[in-house]
Amino acid sequence: MTRKKVTSLDVARMAGVSQSAVSRVFTEGASVSGEMDRRVRAAAEELGYRPNALARGLITGRTRIIGLVVAYLDNPFYPDAIEKLSHALQEKGYHLLIFTTGKHGIDTERVISDLLDYQVDGIVTASIDLSNELTRQCARAGIPVVLFNRGIPGSGLAAVTSDNLAGGRKAAEFLLAGGHARIAHIAGFDGAQTSRDRLSGFRTALESAGQGLHALADGRYDREAAAQAARDMMDRADPPDAIFVSNDHMALAVMDVLRFDLGLCVPEDVSIVGYDDVPMAAWPAYDLTTVRQPTRRMVDATVTELMTLLDRPNRAARVIQIDGPLVVRGSARIPEGYET
Amino acid sequence: MTRKKVTSLDVARMAGVSQSAVSRVFTEGASVSGEMDRRVRAAAEELGYRPNALARGLITGRTRIIGLVVAYLDNPFYPDAIEKLSHALQEKGYHLLIFTTGKHGIDTERVISDLLDYQVDGIVTASIDLSNELTRQCARAGIPVVLFNRGIPGSGLAAVTSDNLAGGRKAAEFLLAGGHARIAHIAGFDGAQTSRDRLSGFRTALESAGQGLHALADGRYDREAAAQAARDMMDRADPPDAIFVSNDHMALAVMDVLRFDLGLCVPEDVSIVGYDDVPMAAWPAYDLTTVRQPTRRMVDATVTELMTLLDRPNRAARVIQIDGPLVVRGSARIPEGYET
DNA sequence: GGGGTGTCTGCATACCTATGCAACTGCTCG
DNA sequence: CGAGCAGTTGCATAGGTATGCAGACACCCC
Incomplete structure (x- = not known):
C-alpha cells in the first residue's frame, strides 16, 4: 500500500x-x-x-531547526511575532520547533533537555524568563540563544527588545504633557527586565519633571491580575488620574475594569497608555494610546542575529534595542500640539 | 571552549x-x-x-515530530488551540514543527516538500485548506494527517471540528426565538467546509421556521472583509436586524462597525451572534453571544486520533465532531426563558 | 547431571546522507 | 608533446543510534 x-x-x-x-x-x-x-x-x-533532512542533519551537524521556547500565547503580541518569525526563518530554510513551558516556567529543565536532544541549531525564547541554568547548558552545547522581547543583563545572551527605557519615557512625557497629576503604573512582572526597564524609564521621566510615581502594582502580564491591580488602585482614597500599563494585553483589561466595573470614562476620568500596539489596540472599542513595538523590525533583527551567531558562534552576542513610536489614540487625554 | x-x-x-x-x-x-x-x-x-534524537529518528523511522501547517494566527482561536496542542503533545514526547503558508495557501507545494523532508511522524493543519495534491502526497508517504477545525468530506482524511451544523442551528434558533425577522449571515470563506456547514445548519433552521436567509456575504475569515460586508448589508434598503457571523474574530469587527461607524446599538438595533467563544468574546466591551468551540476537547481528540493513526496507519481516519453550547451573553436580544 | 527457559550482554549491521581523497577526463599553455 | 590544471566522478567512510542474532550465564525441575 x-x-x-x-x-x-x-x-x-x-x-x-x-x-x-x-x-x-x-x-x-x-x-x-x-x-x-x-x-x-x-x-x-x-x-x-x-x-532526508535528518540524515543530512546527522552528518552536517546542522539541522536547520530553531527551537522556540514560549510560555503562553494569550497575549496577541506573541502570535503575531511568531507568525512573522516563522515566515522569515522559512525563507532562509529554517523551521521552528515549539517548546512550551508552564506559565511560570516550572518545567524549564525538561524542556531544555528536549531542546538539546533535537540538536536544534539555535534557540529563540519569547514570553519567558530563563534560568541561568538553561543559559549555562546551552552555552555549553554551543547553541546560540536569542531572547525575544526579554533581556538578561550580564548574561551575555543575545537579546532583541524595543527600547523599553525610551518607551517608558515617552509614555511619561505624554501623560505629563496632558497635565496629569497622579500618574500610576501597572508593571508586567518584576522578574522581567523588559518590564523593569519600562518602569525605570517611566519613573525617571516623571521624577525629572518633579513628579513621583503615584502608585505602582504588579500585573504579572496577566489580565486578571492587572484587573485586580486596577481595582485596588482606584479603590484608594486618592485614585490615579492616569495609568501607564506595561503591555496592551493588560491595558485592555484595565480599560474594561474602569469602564464596566467602575463606571468610569476613559480618558475623561482616567487616561490609559499601553505598550506593544497589538492589533486590538487600534480597534475602536479601545482606541488605545500605546508605545509601538515594531514587530517586523524586531523579528528581522532576531533572524539576523541568529544567522550571524550560526555562522560565527564565537562572536559576542549583541543586545539590540529597537525604538518604537508612541501611537496616539483616544485612551489618554491628548495634550495641545500632539498629532493624533 | x-x-x-x-x-x-x-x-x-x-x-x-x-x-x-x-x-x-x-x-x-x-x-x-x-x-x-x-x-x-x-x-x-x-x-x-x-x-541524539536525530540519529534515533533515522534508525527507528519515528522522529516524534508533528508538523503543524498553519496559515495565519491573527484569529485568537488558533494561538489558544496551538498552545494547548503543543502542551498535550509534549506530554507524550512529541513536538510541533511549524510551517506557515501564505494566507491564501500560495506556497503550499513548497511547504509540503519541507514537511516531508523532515520525516515528520504526522501532520496537523489549522486555519488552512489543503489541496488534494497535498493530501495525495502525504498519503503516499504514509503520514497521518489530522485536519483541525476544517474537514474535507470525501477526502478520507481525519478531521476534528465542532459540530458546525448543530452550531449553526443553535444560532438560528436563538435568533428566531428572539423574534428577529431579517436574519443575515456573514460566512467565513466559501471554500471551507467548516464555514459551509455553519451556514447550512443556520439556513436549514431558518427555513424550517418558515423564514429565509435575509442576506448573505463572505467575510473570508478576515476582519476587514467582514467589516466591509457588514457595511454593505446595513447600507441596503432593508438592513438585517440580526447577523450570525461565522467566527468571533469577524463578529468583533462587525460589532465595531455597527457601533462606531454606523452609530448603531448592539443588540437593540442589530443582534450579533458569533462562533468560537474566543477569550475576547467574554470581555465586557463586546460581551458576545457565541457558539463555543470546546478547544480543550477538540485538542484532546486531535491528539488521540493522531496517536491512534501513528500506531495503526491503516486504520480508517475518523471525522470527529464535538458539540459545543451556545454561550448567551449580551450581544443579541435574549428571548424569554433563556438563561444568560 | 542435563535439558529447557529466561535474562543480559556484545557483536555486527543498518538507517541515509555528505565529503575527503584519489582517479579520471579534457584542456591549456609553455 | 608533456606538464599542469580545473572540473567531475566514484569509493569509502563517518555521523550516532537501535536491534537481530548468538553467546553467556543463572536457574529450575525432572
Whole structure:
C-alpha cells in the first residue's frame, strides 16, 4: 500500500550513477556537470525522491531547526511575532520547533533537555524568563540563544527588545504633557527586565519633571491580575488620574475594569497608555494610546542575529534595542500640539 | 571552549560496557539489569550525555515530530488551540514543527516538500485548506494527517471540528426565538467546509421556521472583509436586524462597525451572534453571544486520533465532531426563558 | 547431571546522507 | 608533446543510534 521510502541510492541506481553524485546534485555549491544534474533530477522526480533532512542533519551537524521556547500565547503580541518569525526563518530554510513551558516556567529543565536532544541549531525564547541554568547548558552545547522581547543583563545572551527605557519615557512625557497629576503604573512582572526597564524609564521621566510615581502594582502580564491591580488602585482614597500599563494585553483589561466595573470614562476620568500596539489596540472599542513595538523590525533583527551567531558562534552576542513610536489614540487625554 | 559532542560510545567507554548497552538503557522496554542501568546512568550523568534524537529518528523511522501547517494566527482561536496542542503533545514526547503558508495557501507545494523532508511522524493543519495534491502526497508517504477545525468530506482524511451544523442551528434558533425577522449571515470563506456547514445548519433552521436567509456575504475569515460586508448589508434598503457571523474574530469587527461607524446599538438595533467563544468574546466591551468551540476537547481528540493513526496507519481516519453550547451573553436580544 | 527457559550482554549491521581523497577526463599553455 | 590544471566522478567512510542474532550465564525441575 504505502511505498517504501526512496533513498538517494535508489535514485543513483535508476540514473546509473553513484550515490555521491545524487547527494551532490542536492547539495548547494557542489560540483556537478549539467548532464549529471539533468539525469539525477529526472530520476529523483520520477521516484519522488527528497533528501532526508535528518540524515543530512546527522552528518552536517546542522539541522536547520530553531527551537522556540514560549510560555503562553494569550497575549496577541506573541502570535503575531511568531507568525512573522516563522515566515522569515522559512525563507532562509529554517523551521521552528515549539517548546512550551508552564506559565511560570516550572518545567524549564525538561524542556531544555528536549531542546538539546533535537540538536536544534539555535534557540529563540519569547514570553519567558530563563534560568541561568538553561543559559549555562546551552552555552555549553554551543547553541546560540536569542531572547525575544526579554533581556538578561550580564548574561551575555543575545537579546532583541524595543527600547523599553525610551518607551517608558515617552509614555511619561505624554501623560505629563496632558497635565496629569497622579500618574500610576501597572508593571508586567518584576522578574522581567523588559518590564523593569519600562518602569525605570517611566519613573525617571516623571521624577525629572518633579513628579513621583503615584502608585505602582504588579500585573504579572496577566489580565486578571492587572484587573485586580486596577481595582485596588482606584479603590484608594486618592485614585490615579492616569495609568501607564506595561503591555496592551493588560491595558485592555484595565480599560474594561474602569469602564464596566467602575463606571468610569476613559480618558475623561482616567487616561490609559499601553505598550506593544497589538492589533486590538487600534480597534475602536479601545482606541488605545500605546508605545509601538515594531514587530517586523524586531523579528528581522532576531533572524539576523541568529544567522550571524550560526555562522560565527564565537562572536559576542549583541543586545539590540529597537525604538518604537508612541501611537496616539483616544485612551489618554491628548495634550495641545500632539498629532493624533 | 565548547565541548565536543558526547555520544553513546563515550558513555560506553567510561562505564566499561558496549555501546548497545548504553542504547538499551535509554530505550524504553529494553532488557537491562539493575547494575548495568546504574553504571550507565552514572556515566551518562557525568558526561552530560543525552541520546541524539536525530540519529534515533533515522534508525527507528519515528522522529516524534508533528508538523503543524498553519496559515495565519491573527484569529485568537488558533494561538489558544496551538498552545494547548503543543502542551498535550509534549506530554507524550512529541513536538510541533511549524510551517506557515501564505494566507491564501500560495506556497503550499513548497511547504509540503519541507514537511516531508523532515520525516515528520504526522501532520496537523489549522486555519488552512489543503489541496488534494497535498493530501495525495502525504498519503503516499504514509503520514497521518489530522485536519483541525476544517474537514474535507470525501477526502478520507481525519478531521476534528465542532459540530458546525448543530452550531449553526443553535444560532438560528436563538435568533428566531428572539423574534428577529431579517436574519443575515456573514460566512467565513466559501471554500471551507467548516464555514459551509455553519451556514447550512443556520439556513436549514431558518427555513424550517418558515423564514429565509435575509442576506448573505463572505467575510473570508478576515476582519476587514467582514467589516466591509457588514457595511454593505446595513447600507441596503432593508438592513438585517440580526447577523450570525461565522467566527468571533469577524463578529468583533462587525460589532465595531455597527457601533462606531454606523452609530448603531448592539443588540437593540442589530443582534450579533458569533462562533468560537474566543477569550475576547467574554470581555465586557463586546460581551458576545457565541457558539463555543470546546478547544480543550477538540485538542484532546486531535491528539488521540493522531496517536491512534501513528500506531495503526491503516486504520480508517475518523471525522470527529464535538458539540459545543451556545454561550448567551449580551450581544443579541435574549428571548424569554433563556438563561444568560 | 542435563535439558529447557529466561535474562543480559556484545557483536555486527543498518538507517541515509555528505565529503575527503584519489582517479579520471579534457584542456591549456609553455 | 608533456606538464599542469580545473572540473567531475566514484569509493569509502563517518555521523550516532537501535536491534537481530548468538553467546553467556543463572536457574529450575525432572
